[in-house]
Amino acid sequence: MFYRENGQFKTSYRADQQIFAITQDRVGILLLIAFAFLGVPLLADEYMFRAILVPFLILSLAALGVNILVGYCGQISLGSGAFMAVGAYAAYNFFVRVDGMPVIAALLLGGVFSTLVGMFFGIPSLRVKGLYLAVATLAAQFFCDWAFLRVKWFTNDSASGTASVSDLQVFGFGVSTPLSKYLFCLSFLVVFGLLAKNLVRGAIGREWMAIRDMDVAAAVIGIRPMYAKLSAFAVSSFIVGVAGGLWAFVYLGSWEPAAFSVDRSFQLLFMVILGGMGSVMGSFFGAAFIVVLPIAINQCLPVLGHLFGFTVDTAALTHAEFIIFGALIVWFLIVEPHGLARLWSVGKQKMRIWPFPH
């Protein structure tokens, strides 16, 4: 009743092709963004910022990057952790070694380096696909793990092997309080989200999806598989690299290569699967789910345990996390392989015809 497009006629192709063509959607998203910038700072406390919102924003960005590669272009990648690492360490080196390098520039340069590395390790995608490609991307992951651990130059020859930044300033404003970190990351996410959405609904997005769905046919209609695949790796790695820089600079402050291990790669992949492959919204849903899940388990399980009369220790919590995680992945793949985004759009469909059942 409320969510209908009745009366909304598009009289130009430009109007029909907008990102949010339905007025309710447009209003909704503007309200959401306004709330995110203005409302949340008033409502959230420091814990919410530090533990939930900032990691959610940065991992959403990373998941968006991974979704472009895996969800839109169909190239399985298990090396996203490595690309985050490249972005982080490259940004670090620019920031630390070049005097007066602004933070945003360092992060973007980190993304550029991540793009180069991503395209390099994307070359195997021209020869292999599916599982073989996944293993090839793992080569990237483990090689970078080793490189950032052993090659002292990357960490500015620090004795401990950790890299750290502090006292970040953006256009004169400090980025050190939880609130300022939140707003900084939110801005990045909104900008990148818009750019990514434009890409996936444009010509290059169609190329990626064509390669994903049937690459032989794509070649026949004049799409160059090489260009499409490498561009997917490039764009994806750029976004993931910037996210890596944000993760290191803003969230962690001081980090080791282990922050970008293969577990991170799996985590990002799960976000994309659970959230919905080939969907920008899905990346956000997936990230939210996976950021909130361990916290939810940590809070709820001991309570449940109490109800049934047994104590739950930290080791058991970790195991429970693994079990619930694994079970959820399997359950989602059986029930809704297209993830939360599909549930969302099904929900919207039902809203369109509410209060009628069909």
Add this chain to the structure above:
Amino acid sequence: MGFFLETLLGGLMAGMLYSLVALGFVLIYKASGVFNFAQGAMVLFAALAMARFAEWVPLWTGMVDNRLVTTSMAFVLAGGVMFVVAWTVERLVLRHLVNQEGTTLLMATLGIAYLLDGLGQSIFGSDIYKIDIGMPKEPIMAFESTFPGGIMINKEDLIAAAIAAALVIFLTLFFQKTSTGRALRAVADDHQAAQSIGIPLDRIWVVVWCVAGVVALVAGMIWGSKLGVQFTLSTVAMRALPVVILGGLTSVPGAILGGLIIGVGEKLSEVFLGPYVGGGIEIWFAYVLALIVLLFRPQGLFGEKIIDRV
């Protein structure tokens, strides 16, 4: 020269163990077209089961002295556990994902891996456990006449290699010569077609995962005997992945050869190349090697060529 041979032999032995894990991958893939990311978790799960059962069986039965009997019972019990795992996986997961695309199935096995990891440690505990299957620990010195001091060969590794070889021969024969083996290969080719000619998909899958589970158990037993059974054992699967890719996903001899090549390559590169680049290169050597091979032979050394039909 003696040192080189020692390293080589050490590499071959390590490679044999990789081959064992890789074998589990290849089996499941050959028979169901599913790449089982959970193989490593299965190795850990099986090893944990074996280790704890070996502890508990003497307590349950009171046979504290007869180690051979209790260990064998533990093995059988662990095998039974793997059968239950296989049956559950087929019932709850595979049955519902028949004919989904490969990516979906792969992700599902990832989920199963996490599940088994958590479950195994919840049920069996998360300390480091010992598996003592009576394998001799002392090394033997061979070829003492040719090389001064002889070449050190680990008896344990030798026996492990023998077990692995026996398992491989048995499995190859199984696949090629029996009707069940033929049915397994049919299922790997096309689930629906196999179903339509009356092959019982669900039973086949239980069989396959069971066999893979037993292979995982044997691998876990041997690895666990060497390294102790602990959480990191599941990362062994990650080391076996490049072996599978190198050898080709559908080839049992490929898994063996791939394992040997990678085992030897890792050891040799670590010892002779490592010092120049800061050491620790075995975490990526296998992968980069597999990657390079993939660029020239996308199907691995022995895999089947993939032809796309339009």
Add this chain to the structure above:
Amino acid sequence: MSKKIGDVILDVQNISLAFGGVKALTDISFNVREHEIRAIIGPNGAGKSSMLNCINGVYTPQHGSITFRGQTFDHMDSHDVATMGIARTFQNLALFKGMSVLDNIMSGRNLKIKSNIFLQALRIGPAEREEIMHREAVERIIDFLEIQAYRKTPVGQLPYGLQKRVDLGRALAMEPQVLLLDEPMAGMNVEEKQDMCRFVLDVNDEFGTTVVLIEHDMGVVMDISDRVVVLDYGKKIGDGTPDEVRNNPDVISAYLGTSH
């Protein structure tokens, strides 16, 4: 108004293709004249689709060459073939199942899209204008094929006959000079076939597109094609006008069998 059939535009010379021991094509030669409708017929397994796949660069023949507009190639690169102006449809529909009808046909325009990735990300100015221009072209094709109601539907949800139209639409979006159609009427009922015939004839008539058509329905072939090539077991057994081919004894025995 009779059609003006031009010179030879596509010339296939001595093509042989084998997969391991299986000989798909043996020494096939024929030509296609501009603006004509050329049918390729033959029993199942005769190698018709393989022939189109060779022209498109999906398969590489072991022997022989293909000449298009005076340029000779011994193997074709799929992308170059598309840029040269040869488009095709597929026997088993090779549609992009994850995309809508509109997006599928738009993907056929990708060849002509010039704006680079950065402009597309910003979606302003030239990138936006280009999208709209191509959208207009695609909408004309959608009107032509009468599938307006389905433009936002994911193709996987459409019935087979409509999917075949989308396949055709995608090929037409490339504005090809030569259109290779691989059994465009397979699995259709009489009405759908008539519609499809109408589309093929209109395309040939209005745009002058040369059509190479694989088809099993003899009625269709005899009705709309100008010349016919007959293949059997990878060899050419007939080549000429529909009437000539219809009376060719080799063709008759291949299709109907001879009594011994």
